[in-house]
Amino acid sequence: MSGREKEEWVYVEQRKGVNGLDMVILREPRGCSVEVYLYGAQVTSWKNERREELLFVSNKAVFKPPKAIRGGIPICFPQVGTHGNLEQHGFARNRLWSIDPDPPQMATSSSNKAFVDLLLKPSEEDSKIWPHRYEFRLRVALGAGGELMLTSRIRNTNTDGKPFTFTFAYHTYFAVTDISEVRVEGLETLDYLDNLKDKQRFTEQGDAITFESEVDKVYLSTPTKIAVLDHERKRTFELRKDGLPDAVVWNPWDKKAKAIPDFGHDEYKRMLCVEAACVEKPITLRPGEEWKGRQELSAVPSSYCSGQLDPSKVLVGG
Numbered sequence: 001m002s003g004r005e006k007e008e009w010v011y012v013e014q015r016k017g018v019n020g021l022d023m024v025i026l027r028e029p030r031g032c033s034v035e036v037y038l039y040g041a042q043v044t045s046w047k048n049e050r051r052e053e054l055l056f057v058s059n060k061a062v063f064k065p066p067k068a069i070r071g072g073i074p075i076c077f078p079q080v081g082t083h084g085n086l087e088q089h090g091f092a093r094n095r096l097w098s099i100d101p102d103p104p105q106m107a108t109s110s111s112n113k114a115f116v117d118l119l120l121k122p123s124e125e126d127s128k129i130w131p132h133r134y135e136f137r138l139r140v141a142l143g144a145g146g147e148l149m150l151t152s153r154i155r156n157t158n159t160d161g162k163p164f165t166f167t168f169a170y171h172t173y174f175a176v177t178d179i180s181e182v183r184v185e186g187l188e189t190l191d192y193l194d195n196l197k198d199k200q201r202f203t204e205q206g207d208a209i210t211f212e213s214e215v216d217k218v219y220l221s222t223p224t225k226i227a228v229l230d231h232e233r234k235r236t237f238e239l240r241k242d243g244l245p246d247a248v249v250w251n252p253w254d255k256k257a258k259a260i261p262d263f264g265h266d267e268y269k270r271m272l273c274v275e276a277a278c279v280e281k282p283i284t285l286r287p288g289e290e291w292k293g294r295q296e297l298s299a300v301p302s303s304y305c306s307g308q309l310d311p312s313k314v315l316v317g318g
């Protein structure tokens, strides 16, 4: 690529998406891309340099407010799941966010050209549901190596001196080839709350996590790195997180899938949610305080992910 072409590369483009909803496309010269809707600040696509889709979005997803988009990376704020009195997963995922035309410089992504900052502030209606003032800044960035970085900064801007408390998750739907051939590493032997058993606490037994029925668990105090291995595709997703101690793992399986209107009956085979989250110990911010929570995703051939894999299963040249 010549220097001139390099200069003309469009890293960030605003467009209309499904149903005319505003969206932003991030691109980097190797061919990777990310799509994010202003509705929900929801990432709906992340592609590698071969233009292969890495996130799952349901064929039945409804791109129409007030329904949240089924797939990609919904933002759960100020509540994860039913851990509180608000609607399931809070309201950030079905609000219209705005683009910050003049985003601040931040150390973590100063060399990145492919990024966008989205902002959410409470409307009067929102204040009736959750009586607090805040500024939520989500930076969505695509790294030169195709990694997808999400950084949330939430600031308490209350003028009445009151703190507020919230839970949070990046509800990531990974696209997988066949759920029964998927393995998650990094959560073995940890404690979890089982959403299918009244949020009771259990301890994970045995080896890496595999899937053969419905799963809806909140793993507690997890390591900062979790791997999702798609054996069929010889691909490993690496999830790195910061400020988000917990991780939700969800797959509805066949029966629950049929009960979700915006989800295909067989689609549970092609997705797995692994969500960097803060659930068990909610975050409290006093006026003027800011919280930061980060998730970075990368997708690599499984053979690169040595050290964590069972040596007998390492795929050479995968």
Ligand SMILES: O=P(O)(O)OC[C@H]1O[C@@H](O)[C@H](O)[C@@H](O)[C@@H]1O
Pocket (backbone or CB within 6 Å): 068, 081, 088, 089, 171, 195, 216, 217, 248, 250, 275
């Ligand atoms: O249908 P929703 O509101 O998008 O939620 C999907 C799932 O999201 C997961 O995070 C929860 O743990 C599940 O309990 C829930 O069913």
